[in-house]
Amino acid sequence: MGAETQNKLGLCDTDLLRDRGVIAGVWQEADSGERFAVTNPATGAVLAHVPMMGAAETARAIDAASAALPGWRARTAQDRATLLLRWRDLMLDAADDLALLLTLEQGKSLAESRGEITYGASFITWFAEEARRAYGDVIPSPKPGSRLITIKQPVGVVGAITPWNFPNAMITRKLGPALAAGCTVVLKPAEATPLSAFALAVLAERAGIPAGVINIVTGDPVEIGGALTASPIVRKISFTGSTRVGRLLMAQSAPTVKRLSLELGGNAPFIVFNDAEMGPAVAGAMASKYRNSGQTCVCANRLFVEDGIHDAFVAELRAAVDKLRVGHGVEAGVNQGPLINRAAVEKVEELVADALAKGATLVTGGKRHALGGCFYEPTILTGVTGDMRIAHEEIFGPVAAIQRFQGEEEVLRLANDTEFGLAAYFYSRDLGRIWRVAEGLESGMVGVNEGLISTEVAPFGGVKQSGLGREGSSIGLDEYLEVKYISMAVG
Numbered sequence: 187m188g189a190e191t192q193n194k195l196g197l198c199d200t201d202l203l204r205d206r207g208v209i210a211g212v213w214q215e216a217d218s219g220e221r222f223a224v225t226n227p228a229t230g231a232v233l234a235h236v237p238m239m240g241a242a243e244t245a246r247a248i249d250a251a252s253a254a255l256p257g258w259r260a261r262t263a264q265d266r267a268t269l270l271l272r273w274r275d276l277m278l279d280a281a282d283d284l285a286l287l288l289t290l291e292q293g294k295s296l297a298e299s300r301g302e303i304t305y306g307a308s309f310i311t312w313f314a315e316e317a318r319r320a321y322g323d324v325i326p327s328p329k330p331g332s333r334l335i336t337i338k339q340p341v342g343v344v345g346a347i348t349p350w351n352f353p354n355a356m357i358t359r360k361l362g363p364a365l366a367a368g369c370t371v372v373l374k375p376a377e378a379t380p381l382s383a384f385a386l387a388v389l390a391e392r393a394g395i396p397a398g399v400i401n402i403v404t405g406d407p408v409e410i411g412g413a414l415t416a417s418p419i420v421r422k423i424s425f426t427g428s429t430r431v432g433r434l435l436m437a438q439s440a441p442t443v444k445r446l447s448l449e450l451g452g453n454a455p456f457i458v459f460n461d462a463e464m465g466p467a468v469a470g471a472m473a474s475k476y477r478n479s480g481q482t483c484v485c486a487n488r489l490f491v492e493d494g495i496h497d498a499f500v501a502e503l504r505a506a507v508d509k510l511r512v513g514h515g516v517e518a519g520v521n522q523g524p525l526i527n528r529a530a531v532e533k534v535e536e537l538v539a540d541a542l543a544k545g546a547t548l549v550t551g552g553k554r555h556a557l558g559g560c561f562y563e564p565t566i567l568t569g570v571t572g573d574m575r576i577a578h579e580e581i582f583g584p585v586a587a588i589q590r591f592q593g594e595e596e597v598l599r600l601a602n603d604t605e606f607g608l609a610a611y612f613y614s615r616d617l618g619r620i621w622r623v624a625e626g627l628e629s630g631m632v633g634v635n636e637g638l639i640s641t642e643v644a645p646f647g648g649v650k651q652s653g654l655g656r657e658g659s660s661i662g663l664d665e666y667l668e669v670k671y672i673s674m675a676v677g
């Protein structure tokens with residue numbers, strides 16, 4: 187890419203903008219020479235053209251990761267940690283550029299992008315530290331003259347497939363533990379947001395992470411996913427994205443019996459009981475619902491508000507929503523960027539139209555924003571009921587869909603009436619209820635009196651059809667390690 191194109195985006199370090207995949211340390215085009223455009227969802231402007239790779243390039247990337255594996259896993263955990271921390275430092279030094287690139291290709295506000303870069307880097311720090319604590323066990327033997335021990339070893343080559351809603355942090359949440367454990371990776375970032383992935387690879391190279399440890403292929407998701415899952419060399423698939431694709435990857439991984447981490451769709455309930463403190467409940471709903479314009483898998487998807495507090499809560503939520511500022515993420519003061527593409531806007535429109543046709547009430551918003559393109563107005567609907575699509579499907583947009591309820595029993599039944607089980611939130615000041623509801627919710631994560639619960643130190647993941655495994659936390663490293671049991675006769 188020419189220096190002029192790179193400079194156009196306003197990066198200080200123009201070398202961070204790349205437009206090729208990387209295999210065995212070599213930045214390269216697709217075999218066919220074909221490319222596809224990466225656009226800014228706020229303006230439609232083309233940011234870059236990147237390679238349309240497929241099965242053949244993926245096979246070479248797998249071979250590169252396999253060739254790099256013996257050297258990488260043989261290093262000490264301390265050595266890998268040193269390189270990872272150097273990579274982390276470079277990310278933080280380049281935070282402004284990484285955030286700008288992220289906002290340009292994904293749309294979220296610069297403030298949110300900066301937050302994501304810090305959050306993304308935190309996974310590298312955490313797993314660099316955890317790498318040195320991949321302890322095994324000594325097991326008291328049931329027979330004399332024998333010693334039983336376990337050791338932990340890297341799974342091997344990992345295929346990582348990541349989504350567009352967190353173009354930085356979903357990569358570091360997978361590559362941090364994979365590399366720390368001693369695995370090598372073939373990464374397929376989302377079609378909409380490959381530039382953040384390439385920038386991370388540039389920094390990894392500068393940090394001294396050897397060629398072949400991180401390989402990136404962009405292009406046809408079916409071909410790339412097919413090649414990764416079919417390969418007997420790839421021992422694990424780590425995926426974040428829709429439940430539909432997660433199911434597919436699980437089925438495709440069956441013939442080679444791969445390890446799987448699947449972080450899939452959510453339908454988070456956000457429950458406000460009569461005894462909740464109003465201020466924090468509204469602030470939590472704003473954070474949980476409107477972060478990233480509603481495009482996270484842990485966003486409040488269904489808000490259940492108890493009868494006695496319902497009208498006051500809706501009024502306060504509306505006051506807060508009406509203060510949101512929609513616009514291009516790079517503009518000062520904007521906190522609601524565009525949705526990722528036209529299809530996302532159309533899906534939100536369909537869900538809102540279906541709800542209104544079935545009797546929901548529009549409190550505010552409810553249509554495309556005057557800015558046009560991919561912008562949608564922050565919206566509140568009340569009177570939502572279980573027969574509406576919006577109560578069952580992931581909205582992935584800035585729409586608060588509010589249902590009224592009476593009592594703990596009813597709301598637990600409603601909250602659990604979904605095939606998903608990722609995050610759930612509730613607000614109450616009753617200690618007994620807090621325990622009962624936290625235990626009764628069918629979800630992998632629960633926020634009690636808070637709407638933002640993600641952190642690198644805690645296990646992130648779901649139950650039911652929201653996925654398998656956990657990312658972050660000490661458990662997150664185990665997802666990339668195999669336990670080997672060694673039994674020794676010592677005479």
Ligand SMILES: NC(=O)C1=CN([C@@H]2O[C@H](COP(=O)(O)OP(=O)(O)OC[C@H]3O[C@@H](n4cnc5c(N)ncnc54)[C@H](OP(=O)(O)O)[C@@H]3O)[C@@H](O)[C@H]2O)C=CC1
Nearest residue numbers: 348349375376377407408411427428431450451483580582
């Ligand atoms: N859990 C979460 O965080 C996310 C949930 N979603 C949910 O999914 C909906 C659709 O979003 P979408 O971006 O289409 O999600 P997808 O699940 O389609 O995309 C996620 C990743 O999977 C890749 N992918 C798509 N099809 C295949 C395949 N057959 N084999 C292997 N990889 C594949 C995508 O590639 P490519 O980009 O090239 O298509 C992307 O890298 C959203 O509206 C939301 O409801 C979406 C993103 C994240």
Ligand SMILES: O=C(O)CCCC(=O)O
Nearest residue numbers: 351352426482483484640
């Ligand atoms: O939407 C996702 O897939 C991840 C949510 C971001 C986070 O809170 O970690």
